[in-house]
Amino acid sequence: MGVSYSRYIIPRDNGWRPSEDQLKALVQAWQEAGYMPKDGLLPRFKTDAHEQEYQIKKRDREAELAAKNPIARWLAKRAERGKRPQFRAQLVPIEGFVCGDLEPIISSTGAIVIWSVNDYLKLGTKYPLDMLPDPAWRPSYEISISLSDDYQYVDATDGTGNGLNTICKCGAELSYHPEEILDAETRVRRVCAKCATAFRPQDQLVDLFDGFTGATYAVPGGICFRFAICIDCGREIPHESNGEAPREAKAAKLFLETCRNALSTDLYDVGYWS
Numbered sequence: 001m002g003v004s005y006s007r008y009i010i011p012r013d014n015g016w017r018p019s020e021d022q023l024k025a026l027v028q029a030w031q032e033a034g035y036m037p038k039d040g041l042l043p044r045f046k047t048d049a050h051e052q053e054y055q056i057k058k059r060d061r062e063a064e065l066a067a068k069n070p071i072a073r074w075l076a077k078r079a080e081r082g083k084r085p086q087f088r089a090q091l092v093p094i095e096g097f098v099c100g101d102l103e104p105i106i107s108s109t110g111a112i113v114i115w116s117v118n119d120y121l122k123l124g125t126k127y128p129l130d131m132l133p134d135p136a137w138r139p140s141y142e143i144s145i146s147l148s149d150d151y152q153y154v155d156a157t158d159g160t161g162n163g164l165n166t167i168c169k170c171g172a173e174l175s176y177h178p179e180e181i182l183d184a185e186t187r188v189r190r191v192c193a194k195c196a197t198a199f200r201p202q203d204q205l206v207d208l209f210d211g212f213t214g215a216t217y218a219v220p221g222g223i224c225f226r227f228a229i230c231i232d233c234g235r236e237i238p239h240e241s242n243g244e245a246p247r248e249a250k251a252a253k254l255f256l257e258t259c260r261n262a263l264s265t266d267l268y269d270v271g272y273w274s
């Protein structure tokens with residue numbers, strides 16, 4: 001099939017970011033509410049700096065090879081034509097998120113922290129969405145926290161709907177996508193370098209796509225954030241039980257409340273199909 005489903009939980013004020021203490025409180029609240037085991041599940045992270053270092057090393061290695069070998073030169077040229085770099089930096093494990101030093105994450109221009117919840121039934125944790133995937137597949141998912149200085153924008157339209165307009169009122173294009181940033185789709189400048197106007201995604205209606213009904217619906221801000229929680233179900237997509245009409249799984253009420261209380265900010269959740 002190749003279809004996978006993620007649910008993003010995003011602050012209503014799309015420019016909002018948590019403090020280090022709020023991040024720790026969030027993860028502690030997940031543990032206390034049973035969404036994450038207290039021990040034995042180490043998160044892994046990477047930052048833009050990891051990605052930059054990796055991409056520079058990769059380019060140097062390729063240049064060295066290309067100088068010696070015409071086939072390597074040809075392969076490097078072909079790889080350049082692709083939109084995305086083929087290989088990315090590895091994730092690094094973090095010991096003790098709740099009591100550790102999160103400075104490298106907080107101070108980065110972009111960072112992602114991922115908890116891979118393999119077989120949540122075996123781990124005995126609560127599923128964070130309001131419908132469940134098929135238990136026979138020993139369901140797994142990833143919970144991640146993304147943080148960035150500029151906005152990250154995930155375009156959920158198939159090119160026909162209203163995506164986010166990233167052109168400032170002065171005409172400057174605010175979006176960019178160098179290779180050396182994390183896997184996010186696109187970054188959008190928080191403040192215009194030309195006229196100093198702050199970008200406000202919440203002032204725009206952005207189309208999203210419901211994979212079950214095929215309908216599009218508009219949400220202020222769409223999937224644009226400087227901080228987001230993402231539940232990536234992969235192909236183990238939650239679905240309705242007997243008799244219910246097919247619909248997208250949303251964040252479970254208790255999970256959303258747990259996040260809201262820990263962060264003291266209002267949140268909304270939206271689906272993303274890829």
Ligand SMILES: [Zn+2]
Nearest residue numbers: 168170192195
């Ligand atoms: Zn401007």
